[in-house]
Amino acid sequence: MTLTADEITAAGLHFDINDAVATVTLSRPDKRNAQTPAMWHALAAIGEQLPATTRVVVVRGAGHSFSAGLDRAMLDPETGDVARLLALDDDAMNKAVDGYQQGFTWLRDPRFVSIAAVQGYAIGAGFQLALSCDLRVVTEDVQLSMKEPALGLVPDLTGTKPLVEAVGYQRALELCATTRMVGAQEAVTIGLALTAVPADRLDTTVADLAEALTANVAGAVVETKRLLQSAAEEDLETQRRLEREAQVRRFRELAELMKPS
Numbered sequence: 001m002t003l004t005a006d007e008i009t010a011a012g013l014h015f016d017i018n019d020a021v022a023t024v025t026l027s028r029p030d031k032r033n034a035q036t037p038a039m040w041h042a043l044a045a046i047g048e049q050l051p052a053t054t055r056v057v058v059v060r061g062a063g064h065s066f067s068a069g070l071d072r073a074m075l076d077p078e079t080g081d082v083a084r085l086l087a088l089d090d091d092a093m094n095k096a097v098d099g100y101q102q103g104f105t106w107l108r109d110p111r112f113v114s115i116a117a118v119q120g121y122a123i124g125a126g127f128q129l130a131l132s133c134d135l136r137v138v139t140e141d142v143q144l145s146m147k148e149p150a151l152g153l154v155p156d157l158t159g160t161k162p163l164v165e166a167v168g169y170q171r172a173l174e175l176c177a178t179t180r181m182v183g184a185q186e187a188v189t190i191g192l193a194l195t196a197v198p199a200d201r202l203d204t205t206v207a208d209l210a211e212a213l214t215a216n217v218a219g220a221v222v223e224t225k226r227l228l229q230s231a232a233e234e235d236l237e238t239q240r241r242l243e244r245e246a247q248v249r250r251f252r253e254l255a256e257l258m259k260p261s
Contacts, residue, residue: 001041002049003045003049008042010038011039011041011042012026012036012038012039013039015046017051020055020056022112023060024046025059026060026062026066026067028062029061029062029063029064030063031068031071032065032067032068032121033061033063034071034072035067035070035071035129036071036081037074037081037100039103041099041100044099047102047106047109055213055214056113056213057114057115058117058206059107059115059116060116061118061120065121066117066119066121066126067121067123067125067129069123069124069126069127075151101156101158103157104132104157105132105158108134110229111222113221114132114133114134115134115136116130116131116135116137117202118130118136118139119138119142120139120143122138122142123143123145124146124148124151127146127147127159128146128155128157128158130144131166131192132157132158135194136187137193137196137197138187138195139197140197141184142184143181144182144183144187144192145180146159146163146175148176149179155176163175163176165232166192219250223246223249223250224246227242
């Protein structure tokens, strides 16, 4: 699905590409970038129409918060999106949620490295969007929370797997079951964030990181990300094979690049 710039804006997003770096901005600062199904579908569309030359994707929020989570209008018992979901049978509801999840899963694509630039609140869906990114840079005032259980719901926007991968099962269960807030220092300590910086250093820090991530050969970074994604789940013999196969591809590509023109 391809969306125009106006359609992306109408969904509450801004999309910009500068050379190899694409930036997706949640642009509902008056709502603390609360998320809607329209936004999730637009995020999925952005993932589909990214140029092949994209090497870094930065996801950020306009204003003082990354994202306060679900737009509460979704929960209106008469007119909200949840009411419309409840009118569906189980298969149709499952399909609808799958469509929402597509707005998050593309950020794990090995073709690029994704960075969440997180300031202020990243709650519920906001936290899950940050977790969908490979790297998270947070400000010192950040507050993270998996809020869904407090609403009687589960985290269903693909956040459970990266949360467990980042902090382990025990801590992930505690964070979800209590829905407590996690500040910047703890986020870095337990592995939820790469680093925490003052708010006025967020843009510079993310820009420097994006520059560093694009400094090495693109194919090598892509293959390495793919290997790291499989490492925890594969046994040693399988992972060794995947490493060998990736290295053969790298040697072949480098040999082609070194051929005289």
